[in-house]
Amino acid sequence: MTSPILTARKLNKRYGRVIAMEDCDFDLMPGEILAVIGDNGAGKSTLIKALSGALRPDSGEIRLEGKPVHFSSPIQAREHGIETVYQTLALSPALTIADNMFMGREILKPGIMGSVFRQLDKKKMQNFARDKLTELGLMTIQNIAQTVETLSGGQRQGVAVARAAAFGTNVVILDEPTAALGVKESRKVLDLIKTVKSKGIPIILISHNMPHVFEVADRIHVHRLGKRLCVVDPKQYSMSDAVALMTGAMAPPDQEAVA
Amino acid sequence: MTDAPGSAEERLPEQETVAEFNSSHKSNFHRLLGFLQTTPSAIPLFVLVTAVIIFGILNGNRFFSPFALTLILQQVAIVGIVAVAQSLVILTAGIDLSVGAIAVISSVIMGKFTFDLGIPGELAVLCGLATGLFFGTANGLLVAFVKLPPFIVTLGMWQIVLAANFLYSGSVVIRSEEIAQVAPILQFFGRTITVGGAVFTYGVILLLFLVLLMSYILSQTAWGRHVYAVGDDPDAAELSGVKVKATLVSVYAIGGLICGFAGWALIGRLGSVSPQAGQLANIESITAVVIGGISLFGGRGSVAGTLFGALIVGVFTLGLRLLGADVQWTYLLIGALIIFAVTVDQTIRKVSL
Numbered sequence: 123m124t125s126p127i128l129t130a131r132k133l134n135k136r137y138g139r140v141i142a143m144e145d146c147d148f149d150l151m152p153g154e155i156l157a158v159i160g161d162n163g164a165g166k167s168t169l170i171k172a173l174s175g176a177l178r179p180d181s182g183e184i185r186l187e188g189k190p191v192h193f194s195s196p197i198q199a200r201e202h203g204i205e206t207v208y209q210t211l212a213l214s215p216a217l218t219i220a221d222n223m224f225m226g227r228e229i230l231k232p233g234i235m236g237s238v239f240r241q242l243d244k245k246k247m248q249n250f251a252r253d254k255l256t257e258l259g260l261m262t263i264q265n266i267a268q269t270v271e272t273l274s275g276g277q278r279q280g281v282a283v284a285r286a287a288a289f290g291t292n293v294v295i296l297d298e299p300t301a302a303l304g305v306k307e308s309r310k311v312l313d314l315i316k317t318v319k320s321k322g323i324p325i326i327l328i329s330h331n332m333p334h335v336f337e338v339a340d341r342i343h344v345h346r347l348g349k350r351l352c353v354v355d356p357k358q359y360s361m362s363d364a365v366a367l368m369t370g371a372m373a374p375p376d377q378e379a380v381a
Numbered sequence: 382m383t384d385a386p387g388s389a390e391e392r393l394p395e396q397e398t399v400a401e402f403n404s405s406h407k408s409n410f411h412r413l414l415g416f417l418q419t420t421p422s423a424i425p426l427f428v429l430v431t432a433v434i435i436f437g438i439l440n441g442n443r444f445f446s447p448f449a450l451t452l453i454l455q456q457v458a459i460v461g462i463v464a465v466a467q468s469l470v471i472l473t474a475g476i477d478l479s480v481g482a483i484a485v486i487s488s489v490i491m492g493k494f495t496f497d498l499g500i501p502g503e504l505a506v507l508c509g510l511a512t513g514l515f516f517g518t519a520n521g522l523l524v525a526f527v528k529l530p531p532f533i534v535t536l537g538m539w540q541i542v543l544a545a546n547f548l549y550s551g552s553v554v555i556r557s558e559e560i561a562q563v564a565p566i567l568q569f570f571g572r573t574i575t576v577g578g579a580v581f582t583y584g585v586i587l588l589l590f591l592v593l594l595m596s597y598i599l600s601q602t603a604w605g606r607h608v609y610a611v612g613d614d615p616d617a618a619e620l621s622g623v624k625v626k627a628t629l630v631s632v633y634a635i636g637g638l639i640c641g642f643a644g645w646a647l648i649g650r651l652g653s654v655s656p657q658a659g660q661l662a663n664i665e666s667i668t669a670v671v672i673g674g675i676s677l678f679g680g681r682g683s684v685a686g687t688l689f690g691a692l693i694v695g696v697f698t699l700g701l702r703l704l705g706a707d708v709q710w711t712y713l714l715i716g717a718l719i720i721f722a723v724t725v726d727q728t729i730r731k732v733s734l
């Protein structure tokens with residue numbers, strides 16, 4: 123029996139009177155693609171923000187590879203190899219693509235220029251960024267030195283996904299990564315997700331797009347009213363079953379059977 | 382009904398040409414805005430060069446001489462240095478109303494510590510610089526950790542520092558001759574280098590050095606990129622791995638330190654230590670920053686632009702004075718420039734959203 127790489131137990135988070143998470147549990151297995159589905163406002167983003175250090179749960183426990191972790195910032199989660207594409211993308215519009223990809227983990231020039239004068243190696247970062255975007259098929263971007271605000275919504279999403287895929291070594295979290303993408307670009311992101319998985323890195327995919335979820339997911343975590351309702355196997359459930367679970371039209375299966 | 386298709390066909394070519402004209406017109410406009418987006422100091426540089434040429438033609442050699450042009454540099458040196466500090470803060474979408482007061486209290490500490498405590502001038506200078514650093518850090522901590530709006534924090538700090546300055550100094554001026562005798566180091570930035578007719582004070586050199594140094598730091602180091610990211614969108618910056626709070630505190634702290642240097646340079650400029658000096662430095666520095674093309678909404682602009690902004694004010698001031706114009710014309714034109722600069726910034730931002 124393999125043990126989960128990332129787990130959460132009894133997470134709680136309130137925003138004033140709004141309960142965003144209530145005794146929420148979570149498990150991610152090594153090497154799997156776990157889809158998280160749920161209605162708008164179910165608390166999916168809140169859950170993954172807790173996992174990625176973007177917010178501190180009011181209570182509850184998160185374990186990475188069995189060891190309890192307390193991320194107080196996304197930087198700490200990143201240092202543990204957890205990379206996240208947030209629903210809001212978290213890009214700085216006035217900065218360049220390369221600046222954004224390397225934000226908080228900049229590469230310095232070799233030698234004295236880097237060690238003493240702290241000069242950034244912009245060439246190296248730009249080349250890296252260009253390679254990663256090309257892998258994603260975002261060739262439409264003409265100039266890697268252009269600012270993010272000059273990109274289309276889909277291109278911006280591509281930059282955010284490329285950043286997470288390039289640096290994630292332990293877990294990659296994607297909060298609706300295809301929401302703004304066209305058919306072709308969505309396909310590229312799905313392919314990229316499979317590529318990341320083939321490297322053995324587990325992925326958490328939040329999506330409202332059932333065909334996407336059922337195409338790539340190994341397991342589906344159904345989120346409802348701030349907590350995990352159940353986890354289902356996409357091979358044994360249909361898309362309409364999943365939607366029914368999400369909306370409460372169908373009762374969850376016996377938990378023990380799946381977990 | 383029957384002739385509808387025909388008329389549509391007739392209209393089509395016309396519509397196309399209109400659309401074509403519009404799009405090429407629009408794309409040129411967009412190209413210009415795109416250029417200004419990446420090179421926000423282009424407009425102030427253009428205004429500066431134009432103003433120098435116009436005043437040069439109107440005033441002749443009285444204006445267009447190495448002496449007069451370097452005089453402008455001397456006159457803007459203090460405000461320019463303070464404006465470098467202001468630039469850092471405004472790049473983070475903040476504002477610092479306390480810069481002038483911090484500069485003045487730093488200069489007062491340098492003077493009083495030398496004469497009242499009898500410590501060596503060098504040590505007193507260090508104490509003055511530390512004072513600037515202290516107040517800047519206090520601003521930064523309040524903005525970053527207590528999450529108060531920068532306007533309010535620095536409005537309060539301005540009053541506190543100014544009052545402390547008057548209480549401590551008793552509004553007493555320390556005279557130039559005394560300083561020259563006891564601690565000439567305090568007047569260090571008043572020393573000059575003369576090249577031909579051009580006169581550069583050390584204060585001017587400090588300004589130019591600070592502008593070069595900050596330009597390098599802002600564009601070439603990770604910290605510099607983080608300053609822009611924090612000003613652009615602090616939430617996005619935090620999520621993408623920037624230590625937003627630490628960046629904010631360091632910006633205000635470094636701003637305070639630079640104000641300490643401005644206080645030191647102020648003694649050089651005046652010769653004396655005067656608690657009444659520099660009262661308008663906060664407004665004048667904001668003026669230089671805004672005319673220099675830094676966005677008040679943060680994340681856009683450059684320190685080079687700020688230097689141009691400060692110089693534009695200096696050129697207008699001297700140019701109009703040599704023409705014998707009422708000084709109010711200077712304020713009027715600078716006021717118009719401020720509004721123009723913010724309009725340009727808004728246009729650029731709107732296009733990018």
Ligand SMILES: Nc1ncnc2c1ncn2[C@@H]1O[C@H](COP(=O)(O)OP(=O)(O)OP(=O)(O)O)[C@@H](O)[C@H]1O
Binds near residue numbers: 137167168
């Ligand atoms: N910063 C916040 N302040 C107050 N309430 C919040 C905040 N963030 C989220 N909430 C509330 O928490 C609940 C869960 O929000 P969350 O963003 O996690 O939902 P979601 O499942 O990601 O929804 P969506 O599918 O629309 O992205 C919602 O009721 C929301 O209003």
Ligand SMILES: [Mg+2]
Binds near residue numbers: 166167168209
């Ligand atoms: Mg969400």
